Every structure is written in structure tokens, then in C-alpha cells.
Amino acid sequence: MYKGSLATIILKLLEEKGRMYGYQITQEVKAISAGEFVITEGALYPMLHKLEADGMLTVETEMIGNRMRKYYSITHDGKKEVVDRMAELEAFIRHMQTLLNPNIELA
């Protein structure tokens, strides 16, 4: 996976879907990418914790049935970060496209 793309995926997903919990994020990514992207727990949670530490996400806990669940939501700073990261990612894809297939034009 492109370096830094996991954070972008998480932020973008939370911006679109509102609050989500860890397992839900892994399943959503798997479904959207038709099983192409699988986020492991060992990669997901450290990234969620990092984004929380950076003030991009906030956390709330709720009782669901007989267990507690942590929900992540995107903050105002996180929303601004998504815009920057998406632009960065799009530029990266464009450059890669130019490098690898100079004859194909992206829309």
C-alpha cells in the first residue's frame, strides 16, 4: 500500500460515514475494494491511535449489548487533513500514471 494511504483511507471513510468502530472500518474497506484491500488489526489500531493523538479523530465509548465499543469520529482538523491528503494522493497517482503509462490520460 502507498505510504500514508491507510491514514487517508480511514479519514476519508470517517468523513463519509460518520462515526465507526475498528472492526467496521476493516469490513467497510474490504467491501468497497471487493476484497483487494485487507487492513490488519496490527496496522489499523496503531494508525487510529496516531490519528487520535494528532487531533484528527475523537473517540466515544458506548455499551453495545454486553460489551463496550469505541467509536471514532473525524474532527474539524481531520476534515481539513482529508482535503490535503486526497490532493496529495491524486497527484501521486497522476505522476505514477505519467511515469508508467505516459500515453493514457486520466480524466
Place this chain on the structure above:
Amino acid sequence: MNERKLTEEEIDQLFAICENHEVKYFDVQIELVDHIACIIEAKWSIEPQLSFDEALFIVLKQFGVDPLFHASYGSLLTSPFPKLILNKPSVFEEIKKSKEKELIQKYARIQRKYIAEFFKLPKIILTISIVFILFLVYKIAEDNQVVTLVLQGSFLVVSVAFSWLIFPKFFKIELSTSHKFLLIEYFKSTRYSILSIAVFSSNLIYLVGRLRSLAGLSLIGLELLLAILATFLGIVVYVIGVYTPKRIKEDFENKFPQFCIH
């Protein structure tokens, strides 16, 4: 047909597994337990005949704990042994480490942001006023060493009084549970860090105070430098000792209101 869900006993068993894999704090365990429980329930929706132990066996393998090293599930579920055998860290260890790192980074960021506020309007007026007052004190005092010693002593006395008298009385989080929380441990540690910062600050003020005789700094320059340094260190001590525990307490109450006694 109703979807099969984990029972309370099974959830407790998951908490015990976290505990035995060095994840001792409840605020870190919650996420892991919920994640494992979600995977098990998803497995049951496809293979309802699987027992809890069988489903758990599969999940733990996925988490970097190799169940094959153990003859029975019993030893697997309660022993931290597998993580010692495997070379790479288990998901349990990775999540625990990232959570600890997150807390330090999060509050360091909050502290930096708050300290910066003392150098912007309106708080900068207070900062400049303190620097000016200290500068005047140094100017008026016949012997700068006396002012430096008084400042040094004040830092120490205030910080000791704060750590041992004020903090335990005004900065406490009363819990309605016996669970251990990483956030609470971090909260408690601020009580002791204030002491070490105050000792460091007072010694630094003393050393800079000695600069006049050691480096021959001009009197006005030295007085201003000492006033700025003492003000800045005072702000740092306040932010770490008073502001940070207040923020941690607020964060804890927002995250876990059900465990707080108000």
C-alpha cells in the same frame, strides 16, 4: 434465525486473554475485546456449528498468537507464553504500545498548543506583565543572587505543596469500578512529573543567575534573561501540573462517564 452473540462469560474470557498478553488496562482492552468478539460473531454467522473455543482459536492465530504450541485450549487462553515463542510481536503488543505512545503524543501536543497561547493575544499581556514584574524585581534588588534563590525556593516549595497537598485533594478521579485505566495512570504520573520539572527549572534559574560571574554577561541582559526564563518555566510548570491533569480528567469523564463518581 437469531444471530449468535457472545455471552458475558465469553466476553470475560476475552478480557482475561488480553490481561494475560500484557494488555492490563481496561481502556486498551475494550477495543481488542470488541474486535475479537466481532470476528467471532462474524464467523458464527457463516459457520454456526463452531464452538467459542474453535472460533477463538482461529482469531488468536490471526492475532499473531500461535495456538499450536499448546496442547489444550485451556493453556492457550490463559498463558502469555506464545508471544515469547513467536519472533514478531503479536497484535496485542502492537496495540498496547501504540496506545501508550498515543497518550504521550496527544498530551504533548495539547501542552505545546496551550503554552503557545501564552505568547498570543490575550494571554501574552499576562506573560509580558510577569516578565516585566520579574525584571523590575531584579533591577530593584541589590543582589540578584537573593532574587534567584527566592525564585528557586518558590519553584520547589510550590511544586512540593502542589504535588502532596493540592493535587490529591483537587485533582482526583473517583471511579466506580476496580478496572485499571491507562489514562488514569497517565493522570497520576503528572503529580510526580511536576516535581522533577520544578527541580530542573529551579536549578536552571540558579545556573543562569550565576552566568554574570561566570561569563560576564551585562547586568541588564542578565536580568531580562532571568525574567524571561523564570516566566517561561513557570508557564511550563503550570501547564504540566494544572492544565494537563484538568484536560485528562475532562477527557476521561467524556470517554467513560459510566465509571466516574460525580
